[in-house]
Amino acid sequence: MAPNAPAVADIAAGEARYTATCAACHGADGNSGAPANPKLAQQHPAYVVKQLQEFKSGKRPSPIMQGFAAQLTEADMQNIGAFPGKQKAKAGFxxxxxxxxLGERIYRGGIMNRNIAACAGCHSPNGAGIPAQYPRLSGQHADYTASQLVSFRDGIRKNSPQMSQIANKLNDREIRAVADYIAGLR
Structure with missing residues (x-):
């Protein structure tokens, strides 16, 4: 069992709390319609919990998300994490x-002469990610993915040293390319 995984999450309680707290920005079913807000449908529950914990502690800075996460108990986070994970993700493009x-080449093969690892190595060839370790990326909004890669690269987002190290080697065009590829990944 993953370190952040609950023994049993209460999905009904998660849906109620998600609907009240998260749905306005992330969509009622976790399929955000706003390119700046991540899609959470089919995301690994342990990953959602980890991000909520890191927003609450300040390890992952975001004035908006820190305010929401500050209101959540550990049980709330576990329950919320379980709800979007059970929702069907809508395909992106x-x-x-x-x-x-270019994005596909980077995602599938990395950039060997610059020691940039292939995204697929951790996030899987189809973007499903590896539960509790690496998030699902498939179909994620390109704008959101690009903004997160830039945040990792520029040292704003520091909650994944591995991603910071990789993003630090990418230029703006490569970031846009890989983000666009991820948006259409199925």
Missing amino acids: AKDKELVQ
Whole structure:
């Protein structure tokens, strides 16, 4: 069992708390319609819990999310994490054919001469991620993914040293490319 995984999450309580606290920004079913807000549908519950804990503690800075997370108990976080994980993620789509080809090369093979690992190694070839370790990325909004990669690269987001190290080696075009590819990944 993952360190953040509850013995048994209360999905009904999670749905009620999610609906009251999270749905306005992340969508009623976890499929955010706003490109700046992440889709949470089908996300690994332990990953959602970890992020909520890190927002609450300040390890992951976000004035908006810190305010919401501060109100949550550990049980709330466990229950909320379970709810979107049970929802069906809606497919996303890539927008730029030229960029998506570069993004696919980076996602699947990395950039060897610059020691940039392939995204697929941790997030899986289809973007499903590895539960409790690496988040699901498949279909995520390109704007959100790009903003997170830039935050890792620029030292704003520090809650994953591995991602900071990888993002630090990517330029803006490569970030946009991999984010666009992830948006259409299935």
